[in-house]
Amino acid sequence: MKHTKKMAIIAGYFAGETYGLLGPQMAATIIEEHTPYECIVIAVDRGDDKTLLKKALSDYFGAHEPTVGFSTLGGRQDLIDLAKELKQEGAVTILAGPQADTDFRGEKEWRSYPHRFPGLSSSFSFALHGPAEQIVPFLKEPRTTLPAGPGFLLTGKKGVILSNAKKPWDEGFLTRVRWGNLFRLDQGMLTNHPVATAQVLQQIGCPHASRPRQIEIDYPVSMQKVKKQRVQLLLRGCSFCDVAIDKGFHGVLDREKVLAQISGLPEAEDGRKIAFELINENPLPGLPHILTQAGERDLRLSQVNLTMRADWLVQGEKQLREALAIARKMRIRILLSSVGFESFDDEILKNLHKGSTVETNLLAVRLMRRLKELFPFQWAYSKAEGAVHGFIHPTPWDTKETAAHIGKAMDMYRLASDILPNRSVPLIIHHASSLGEWIREVETREKVRFERYGSVIGWWEEARLSP
Incomplete structure (x- = not known):
């Protein structure tokens, strides 16, 4: 499919490593093959300068509307703060990957117990729980629409979380991964990161x-x-x-x-x-x-x-x-x-x-x-x-x-x-x-x-x- 838009998926990573990120890289592959979006995965370790990363993201998106997914965060506050900043600056930020629904929604009964984890809904535009292909219809629609399909979680009126059940896994989407779509921040630039x-x-x-x-x-x-x-x-x-x-x-x-x-x-x-x-x-x-x-x-x-x-x-x-x-x-x-x-x-x-x-x-x-x-x-x-x-x-x-x-x-x-x-x-x-x-x-x-x-x-x- 011809790509006329751009998306990036940010994922937590460890410095000095060369392993692949199956979930994010498979999701990026599905997005590229089924939507008008080019999509790369950016592996971010704790030592990466977030100011330089934001500049690199700006260079990558250029005139395109920024759409940034976040996956495998591992509870990292630096990446959660980054998502919130990008959202406030006008980007569409998507929480996905393991525990996306529970982390977006927050801890059980947190409104009644102020010390409990309130969730991440304020840091993201919405969340997607379950198979990556659920996002395809949303990415193919004009951006005036809100995501309403399976797997999506949104913040409604008065902060109420609206959620849709996820789709079952479809093996047809699980056979292909573009292992060359992983990037790292190097001297302020996004560079391809070989997977060993x-x-x-x-x-x-x-x-x-x-x-x-x-x-x-x-x-x-x-x-x-x-x-x-x-x-x-x-x-x-x-x-x-x-x-x-x-x-x-x-x-x-x-x-x-x-x-x-x-x-x-x-x-x-x-x-x-x-x-x-x-x-x-x-x-x-x-x-x-x-x-x-x-x-x-x-x-x-x-x-x-x-x-x-x-x-x-x-x-x-x-x-x-x-x-x-x-x-x-x-x-x-x-x-x-x-x-x-x-x-x-x-x-x-x-x-x-x-x-x-x-x-x-x-x-x-x-x-x-x-x-x-x-x-x-x-x-x-x-x-x-x-x-x-x-x-x-x-x-x-x-x-x-x-x-x-x-x-x-x-x-x-x-x-x-x-x-x-x-x-x-x-x-x-x-x-x-x-x-x-x-x-x-x-x-x-x-x-x-x-x-x-x-x-x-x-x-x-x-x-x-x-x-």
Whole structure:
């Protein structure tokens, strides 16, 4: 389609990295193929000068009306402030990507509780939740109309948020990505940013979030009384996971759609496809078939990165061994880039609702190390090889006992040598996660308030607000 207008999508990024941004880059591809808009993705790290970025955006848009999408913000206030400035200066600003609806709308009952997160509706013209193709009709219409189709959220009279249900995912839009549309700010100019590691979508959501479960989560240790207190919740997936709330589980893509994505990946200098992460929380059952089909179609792969749960790694040992044997013949590497261990204490795992145990985590560790001995050139899993495994610490449930359990596992299994990251990640409670419901219930019962840090709810003692 001929492009007569311009749009940009701004996304959060980390300095010095060369990974692709599947969601924003796929959205930009859909926009370019189905609307009159040229669309680029601008990856912005915390150190980028926002004044220079605004100047670069002005140069990019020229005489065109600025239309700027924002995605994968990760709660970054600098990007939220940028969106608000652009909106005040006349740009159309769109909040999209994960949690766009809940972050636009704000925390549950925030109007009745002033300390709660009020949402981002004042910073954006509107929000779009769900598949990117929902924006196509709006971008093809004259700008005098307001978005009214599926997935849109608008601010109505008296600040009331008007929202439309999102469309189901359409696999027909999920096969093509223009990996060359990523840009970075360099010396005040937008320059093309080569992607060295891409992503291939095979699964939307997580099977662990496929059905609701009734569970109990302990109070924070700092607030426990003589009798142990708990909060009962109906949740899907891990209690800390906002993606489980955002996407749930929509199933696995047709293998032809997956292979089409692999076929479209850029090639490195040696003629092989660049490394890619296979986005699937349970990839092992279908991995041998994908590798075999890629080989039969002469798709020369270099590296496949996997992110998965410990229990599904253990359950899929047979298929993983088969995949590694195929990888040996194809001369490619499989990197287990992240396993969501999260903890090596069963009480903490229970409160996180991981659905696994310390025993399962340790079985996975032993399997990872054993496979390295059998497939030294085809298999990688350690932090020295680029893996960053999940380890959440501190948490609200830390005690001397949990510390002893974790310390014992670390010492006995030498976890610090190859498994545990150099720095753990503290528990982050997004306001729309199941733990958000948990801490609001604790606040109500105990008549306390915890500070909000944007869309994140503090749980630590210093976050408790004065009465």
